Amino acid sequence: MDKDISQAVIGRLPRYLRYLGELKDKNVERISSSELSVLMKVTASQIRQDLNNFGGFGQQGYGYNVDYLYSEISKILGLEHQYNFIIIGAGNLGKALGGYLNFEKRGFMLKGMFDKAPELIGTEVRGVKVMPMEELPSFIRNNNIDIAVLTIPKEGAVPVSKVLVDNGIRAIWNFAHVDLDLPEYVQVENVHLSDSLMKLSYNISSYNENNGGK
Amino acid sequence: MDKDISQAVIGRLPRYLRYLGELKDKNVERISSSELSVLMKVTASQIRQDLNNFGGFGQQGYGYNVDYLYSEISKILGLEHQYNFIIIGAGNLGKALGGYLNFEKRGFMLKGMFDKAPELIGTEVRGVKVMPMEELPSFIRNNNIDIAVLTIPKEGAVPVSKVLVDNGIRAIWNFAHVDLDLPEYVQVENVHLSDSLMKLSYNISSYNENNGGK
């Protein structure tokens, strides 16, 4: 059904959703692409073009209904589904993500956590126990897990990702600092925090060089 | 000096650096753009084009010297500097980032953590004490802080970012789920984790729709 929407467009949808959510909270009923473009600091053309990839959600002479557009974008992003997820790696980052309540509001339900460190087994995050890695395969198969979050050091990430996929996982949110090499039917979203920090570093240096700073 | 390098190019540099680091570890001395393109699953053209934004680092008939290219990209990214950073928000995510030792290897030194919750004041991450927000302005001014990492809920992020900038901060790594509106001389790198998760959600739904899945 879907043609091929570019990832650049997909990448902007969550931001639209965020602004529309804020407008909803302020009980704003309707908004035009040009008003929204001022708020978001993008062109009105881009907003209209992005939305029209998915259909015509607006009305000429009126603009867009905030509630309606919000719910349509939610649907596009697949947020009306409920997803079960597990976290592999119960270190600080794993615990931080597991403890983040807002994910649950969006339909992402934490079902289990895993770690190989014996001292972490049995500890809890929001009532979810950390289990040993040995239990991972059977747990995935028996609990309808949609998404695995990988928060382990890069050394273990590739082999663990293969175990995940072998047991039926089709989506991985990867925080390990390595690229996973998996079949095309597995959706992988990488969050490489060091890369992001290096980008910041570049922009600091580059700004300083161009402005005679230190 | 620098012309205007697109952020798309900058965004790819850390990945090049990562692969070159791995090659260094394996004592590979030289590599051609086409060999690297196979490893990284990008076109050789893109690699050459990206690098030539910054100068000619290779040699015809030979390729690129791995050590040399690694160090050049490091310089481009500003990683030969040392940066002092602080973390605002000592929750799970703040602690996770504060505890991440690899940042220090890259020259990012954790100098302080701040939180408004009284029960967190005085706790430590790697020997760095969590301080109350009241001490933030003077601490920034007296300790040569380059980067502030924002790991607080979105409600507080905008006002706190203004305090940071008023006291001399020129770079923010923003994990709060809100866009900061700051002067152009402040470099902001956003990490919107929910946005990333929504992208994954989209790709799951979209794949399923196009392949007759659930």
Added chain:
DNA sequence: GTAGAATTGACAATATTTTAACATAAGTTG
């Protein structure tokens, strides 16, 4: 209800990014 204002969706025009092609320079082999 009619005239004028507002605003979309579609399309056209730009701009940017990515990929391909190739002349040129350096390395390699016999």
Added chain:
DNA sequence: CAACTTATGTTAAAATATTGTCAATTCTAC
């Protein structure tokens, strides 16, 4: 050391993405 191979840097072409324009439609006010 000459012929051949390799592989860059650069320029050109193709593909994508963004922005601008405008006819058509709906809203709004009188």
